[in-house]
Amino acid sequence: MKKILLMLALTLGTISYSQEVEFTFTTDGLTDYVITQCEGKTESEIYKKCIEWIKINYNNPNEVILSTIEDKFIRFQGSGGSGLVKYYRHGGIFTPDSRYIIELSIKEGKYKFDLINLETYSGTVWHEADCFFSRNKNCYNSKGEFKKDYKFYNEISDYFNKINLSLKEKVLGSDEKW
Structure with a gap:
């Protein structure tokens, strides 16, 4: 009986502490953070x-960094220009x-990549942006898929996954000596 309770406790602990490692869209909106x-x-x-x-990836790093707490936290603003968010409207792409x-909260051996505004x-x-934070159910059809106007929204999660991958590669990479 003790073994069963121990296994149950370990299983529930693992489930309750599972964390997202990639951004995805669901009918609840974009993943909160990874x-x-x-x-x-x-x-x-x-x-x-x-x-x-x-500093490498943004043209004006001193302007895009909004706030920092050394070794703990970074908040910065970026621009997706035209193309990050796309809508299908009136027979064309808008x-x-x-x-x-983005907020980066840093702890030993990991960081939290939190997209707090779009x-x-x-x-x-x-x-x-529609459907992003408000979890606007009007963006989805009865099957839980994006309506035609919002069919490009899955590309938003891809965009931020690529940013996070680039950041991760920088963090994990070794400094090359010239």
């Missing part, structure tokens, strides 16, 4: 590599300018 494992890396190493990655905010520009004002 956890990226960086075995053998300290908080300081991860933090420094994340800052280096931002690609508004877009911008996003906005599109309507020509006069920035507003939250």
